[in-house]
Amino acid sequence: MLFDSHAHYNDERFKDDLDEVLSAMPENNVGLILNSCSELSEVPDILKICEKYPFVYASAGVHPHEVENLTEPDMDTLIQYAANPKIKAIGEIGLDYYYDFSPRDVQKKWFARQVEVAKELKMPIIIHDRDAHKDCMDILRDADIRDIGGVFHCYAGSVEMAKEILDWGMYIAFGGSLTFKKSVRPVEVAKYVPLDMIVIETDCPYLTPEPHRGKRNSSLYIHYVAEKLAEIKGVSVEEIENATFENAKKCFNITD
Numbered sequence: 001m002l003f004d005s006h007a008h009y010n011d012e013r014f015k016d017d018l019d020e021v022l023s024a025m026p027e028n029n030v031g032l033i034l035n036s037c038s039e040l041s042e043v044p045d046i047l048k049i050c051e052k053y054p055f056v057y058a059s060a061g062v063h064p065h066e067v068e069n070l071t072e073p074d075m076d077t078l079i080q081y082a083a084n085p086k087i088k089a090i091g092e093i094g095l096d097y098y099y100d101f102s103p104r105d106v107q108k109k110w111f112a113r114q115v116e117v118a119k120e121l122k123m124p125i126i127i128h129d130r131d132a133h134k135d136c137m138d139i140l141r142d143a144d145i146r147d148i149g150g151v152f153h154c155y156a157g158s159v160e161m162a163k164e165i166l167d168w169g170m171y172i173a174f175g176g177s178l179t180f181k182k183s184v185r186p187v188e189v190a191k192y193v194p195l196d197m198i199v200i201e202t203d204c205p206y207l208t209p210e211p212h213r214g215k216r217n218s219s220l221y222i223h224y225v226a227e228k229l230a231e232i233k234g235v236s237v238e239e240i241e242n243a244t245f246e247n248a249k250k251c252f253n254i255t256d
């Protein structure tokens, strides 16, 4: 079975057929899904999805695009949401210097603050790092996150950087970009990272894998990522499925 470790089913692109898409998961070999959160106002809708579909878990946290108007009381709200047993991680949090939708000093402040909250709660973190590798690694190094772990979502860094992340006991996630024809670096990193530290994801509705690029993504396409990873690692697709499923369960402390 497959575990899609990063999806956004509360996105408006699923509003017309969410039930149809999610009901199709069990018969299509998708066993578990982690719905990633981008802003706190999404959490009630995300929790409704989790309640209806027992195989969907979630995170709570504020994406770097959305941090500009955050306040300290929002951290109390985050802590309250995180107490829900369906919430398994703090995220997605991090830095995005590609879009720069929020000023960089503000992004850094709230990234560091949310890592601190995760440490207080002893919960894993989901990292969003786009074109901000150095600052992202500096913040995580300073915070010392070895006791909480988590996952680098849609990993786009180097092998060197991956080494340090693995030293911290964090998982590395690969998604649709691994299947893109021009994808060189993710393939190189995927060769390097041991299979027991890899998880897979769709980031749906974004980042649709080949051969469906351009269409809306969903967890029904996660098998393309598993197949590509099997090819890179020279092992069976079944081995990739089993390993990444167990890894993601461990990463998010899902024991049932």
Ligand code: NI
Binding pocket: 006, 008, 036, 092, 203
């Ligand atoms: Ni995401």
